[in-house]
Amino acid sequence: MSKDNKPTGPSQRMLRVGELVRHALAAMFARGEIEDDALRGAVITVPEVRMTPDLKIANAYIMPLGGLHAEEIVAALNRHRKFVRGRVAPQINMKYAPEIRFYVDDTFEEAGRIDSILRSDKVQRDLDHDDDGETE
Template identity: 45%
Template sequence: MSRGAAKAPSQRQLRVGEQIRHALARLLQEGRTHVDALTHRDVTVTEVRVSPDLKSATVFVTPLGGQDVTGTLADLRTAAPVLRHELARDINLRFTPRLSFQADRSFDEAAKIDSLLRSDRVRRDTAAATPEEDDDGAAS
């Protein structure tokens, strides 16, 4: 395996990530952030990726409607120490991971790919490249 190759997360990393995701979603919903600006924002926690040593976690979030991503991330970064403290109370881990927040761009990427696939140019190209099939599925 090369040095730069990314290793798939372990079952423990995935399980802890999901546990943190659920706990953070609950904390945000209950307003247990001590940041007033976050009490007026609806934020979806889409994914949490935990480091192999479980000491840091990257939290991917998207604000409802995708509005004011920058402001939401700033507020979450301000609230990170409080959220970490609240997480320590809610989940049973030896170390509560440091939280870093990033915008989840996967929905934007999916929408971009979908619009490309639906474009007339791509439809025309795929229709021309697809051979006609006869009744038993074999290309003619």
């Protein structure tokens, strides 16, 4: 929090550590190091990792290619959290490795929802009305 008691964004350190964890996870998924039927053949992207302010928890948002079986893949990754943490720890060079929690990244879905709203007839009608030169 700032002096005005307004919430502030993540610190530079949180962002830097989150990015280190993201890169380590992406490399690990690319190598296919986790043995689990739910992960077999899945191409997993890691768009974002958000760290808690104390850097003890890394919330990793993942999305399989095509978005198929995302919930099952997240469940499988969460089952293997300790293994993943052990593999990521040496790559991020910190005194304590953060606990890693996996979640489905829904930003693409949310962007699609907003896009569909913007393309709706009602919004288009309002935009066309404003384009006719009328003022508010």
